[in-house]
Amino acid sequence: MKLKIKLQYIATPAKIFMAVLVILCLLSILQGICIEIERTYARAKRLTAKEKPEAELSQEERRQDRIRSSSKEFLADGTIHLISRLERTSGQRNQSEKVQIYDVNDKLLWEGPRDKKPYEYLFWDRQFQVSRDAFTQQDLKRTQMITPGFSRYIEIPVSSDSKIEQIWRYHPAAQYFKGYDMRGETIGYVGSNGFTESKSEVKPLGEFRQFTAWCPVDSYNPILLLQTQKSIYQINFEKQEVELIFESTDSDIRRVNLFAWIDAKSDDKEYADPNKYRPLLHCETRDGKHHLILREPKQQLSLNLRRPSVSVVATKQDIFVRNIGSDMPPLPDINSSQQLVDKWVQEVQKKSWNMWTELYKVKNNGELELVNSYKYVRPPLSEPVAKARDPRPVVQRYVCQFSPPLYDLIIRYFGERFWSGSYLYQNRGDFFYDLLKVILEIRPYDGIINRILSVIMMGFVFWHGWSRRTSWARFIFWLIFTGLFNIAGLLTYLALNHTAVIKCPVCGKLRGLTQVDCVRCQGQLPAPERGKLDLIFSA
């Protein structure tokens, strides 16, 4: 009996928790189905709708639009050309897209397929992360997810005479590679201090961020370029070499761009002519500094500029930096208030802004020398988009009115900075942030319908529970619970509290059967009438 009483304090909350969790999941699934049906229908409608004819633009407006949408490319001598795409011709799948090349004075220099253009422009470094062959932190998180087929591992083979001789596996928790021969015996470890034979000697590489791997032209064995929080390593497993390419002592690495770094075949997309370009690794740290690591010959430079979106390339003769800028105010931090971001968007959309593309040459001391620049005006949007309180589609807005008001309370309590983390790239694939995103998608947004529904449901619970109440605390708890959880709360209440009622023989009002005494008149439950079986007891 004592166990029964003690268990009640755990089992009753557990029962409520289980019921509301299951019902909330079912409700979310139903809401998700309705929202996705609407999205699919809207997408199909958009695809089949006839395109509205564009408003007639004046010649000047067409020119400004062409300039805005053109790519601005540089020749090695600093000359700027504007490359504008023409429409693709439908039905001709193999045709290279047609382009027009203008100079800065709007003179048409050439027109034709892009792959036949007579000019050779400077290529620019590409962001490590953007490359589809980069293995990022999010990919590592995905490999570590528990699945029925277990989590996955990064394994690098080393072969000799077309026979695998070693396999190096990355251990994410320990932040090093562990090597095995083909008999399953451990042969060594790879860490920040290079190749070691024992586990006690190896030092961790650092918190993983991303890597890219390639096979050199003369080998089947991969080389890794691995970036951690503050360092970049190049690891050659065949030669058992670990080269520290870059290390930041102060701040974390924000972005890494590569150009001609990878030893690729001529038909590979990463190939760059080694007679024209030098291998380059361009690293930007979080304090805004840009570091260049070059080869052939080896050189390391730090650039004195604090601009976010610069691209770099190193030819055999010079090092160039391209900067694209404008006089728009900087975008507020994504973790700051959404109102600031909305205000920034409104301001940017309604005005015209000066834009420019600049080409700099880098001197040996890291100073920049302006070679050329091109300025143009970005016109304002014709119709600035007004920000609605609830910007979601209509069906989603109404379906979400059945969501718990508790979601809005929690969002308000934790603040926007907490929730905006669910949209950050580095938090993709994280269960916790994915759950936050679901709540943000189906929150009621303080809708008046949601509040009215909650009040109606509370009223129903009041009417239903009045005759069945066993204590005031329970009664008030269920009222508040229903108010916070809306329809999920109501269904939970009914699932756990719908009991039979009878008329009290003393006061004549409805009463529940879970309590011996009537809550109104304290009358006892009616005793059963004596029947034939009572002969035994009546004697």
Place this chain on the structure above:
Amino acid sequence: MRFSSLLHKEFRECLPWMLLAAILFVAVTSVLFQTETYSENNSYRFSRLSPGTVISSYKITFYPAMSETGPWLFFLSIGLGLALGVRQFWIPNFTGTWPFLLHRSVSRNTILAAKLTAASIAFACSIVPIWVGIYWYATRPEVFAVPPTFRFFIEGWIFITLGLVTYLGAGLSGLSTAKWYTTKIFGLAFASLIIITTFSQRSLVWVLTLIAVSAAILLSRIFDTFLRREF
């Protein structure tokens, strides 16, 4: 004495299911060992690398050796949990043996404890030794080029504990007196939610904590329902 008799009776009822699970798992694992060792020795996994190209990350991320035992271990654990839960808590409703059992001179706590202990022993004697044996053999030298890690072993244990959670969920649903279209199925639904949540996690500590908490919730509900229910 009473507990041991009950335990003996419950274990006898679990025996066919645990033998079935064990035989299936051993049979499948033997075949998988043969195919996996053949594949490893011929290094088929790394035959797609070519010189002068950037390697796609998918060409160097692999499941561990014997990973194909995972789905079998998972579904056999779930199946064993379901079978034991139904056998111990649903079937007596149809055969009418609850009143007979409860009118013995033994407390309800003892009856429930015997059932839970028998199910735990069924898991411990069928799937667990085979899983431990698989890991031990796979990590021996000269079996696989890259032996599975300790994390692989722990993940297998997670699948086994999910089977126990399914057993508890099935048991709770079996004991519930509600209608099937109301809250009777909530025990199984809760267990299903825990399984789905497990498969979106990366941290072993967090997963084991989640399973422990959910098992505690289900156990407390089973005890409370069994002690209060009128059969």
